[in-house]
Amino acid sequence: xxxxxxxxxxxxxxxxxxxxxxxxxxxxxxxxxxxxxxxxxxxxxxxxxxxxxxxxxxxxxxxxxxxxxxxxxxxxxxxxxxxxxxxxxxxxxxxxxxxxxxxxxxxxxxxxxxxxxxxxxxxxxxxxxxxxxxxxxxxxxxxxxxxxxxxxxxxxxxx
Amino acid sequence: xxxxxxxxxxxxxxxxxxxxxxxxxxxxxxxxxxxxxxxxxxxxxxxxxxxxxxxxxxxxxxxxxxxxxxxxxxxxxxxxxxxxxxxx
Numbered sequence: 368x369x370x371x372x373x374x375x376x377x378x379x380x381x382x383x384x385x386x387x388x389x390x391x392x393x394x395x396x397x398x399x400x401x402x403x404x405x406x407x408x409x410x411x412x413x414x415x416x417x418x419x420x421x422x423x424x425x426x427x428x429x430x431x432x433x434x435x436x437x438x439x440x441x442x443x444x445x446x447x448x449x450x451x452x453x454x455x456x457x458x459x460x461x462x463x464x465x466x467x468x469x470x471x472x473x474x475x476x477x478x479x480x481x482x483x484x485x486x487x488x489x490x491x492x493x494x495x496x497x498x499x500x501x502x503x504x505x506x507x508x509x510x511x512x513x514x515x516x517x518x519x520x521x522x523x524x525x526x
Numbered sequence: 527x528x529x530x531x532x533x534x535x536x537x538x539x540x541x542x543x544x545x546x547x548x549x550x551x552x553x554x555x556x557x558x559x560x561x562x563x564x565x566x567x568x569x570x571x572x573x574x575x576x577x578x579x580x581x582x583x584x585x586x587x588x589x590x591x592x593x594x595x596x597x598x599x600x601x602x603x604x605x606x607x608x609x610x611x612x613x614x
Contacts, residue, residue: 438535440590440606443591446590508587508606508608
């Protein structure tokens with residue numbers, strides 16, 4: 368039986384509230400996976416916007432970010448994200464895979480990407496993670512643009 | 527034939543636009559290939575060369591599908607340069 372695949376592009380940061388809302392239509396399907404008693408491992412990766420990033424326009428020196436702005440080519444981005452999730456689910460025999468990515472502005476400290484997998488054994492969950500992320504960065508038409516924070520360090524908002 | 531190519535990310539920033547137009551030699555009336563469109567992009571928009579990279583590694587999407595070098599582009603097709611993606 369194929370695993371359950373959920374992939375969604377969400378406007379803005381992936382806050383707990385945004386995640387809950389995006390996953391609401393899929394909750395029953397995901398709960399069914401766990402109710403089978405077949406799940407032996409779950410693994411979740413959160414991609415978070417970090418403060419310091421290399422600025423390739425300034426000889427690669429590190430500079431403070433304010434936000435990352437994610438641009439997606441729709442609807443191709445959503446289709447490629449789903450196709451990638453389905454292919455990784457199938458390749459590693461996962462019981463479920465959830466992939467969510469932000470579109471638009473995401474501030475430092477906020478989550479822009481969530482990948483959660485469930486499998487019968489730990490090995491396939493652990494191996495699926497890097498396989499998915501490597502291909503995400505090659506195949507899914509999503510681009511990020513740095514929005515730099517040029518305010519003095521002492522005045523920056525801590526998250 | 528004239529082909530409009532949608533641009534994103536660093537490619538769009540390189541020419542400060544979300545699209546460029548290229549004149550492409552037709553392989554048959556009203557039709558050109560992805561390879562010819564990429565070659566025309568490189569030749570007619572030098573600012574895009576670093577975003578395109580080599581012709582072998584560059585990718586165009588035609589009607590929202592990754593296209594091979596031999597894929598044919600016809601009038602009305604939506605063509606996009608998918609270069610240097612980097613989500614996550």
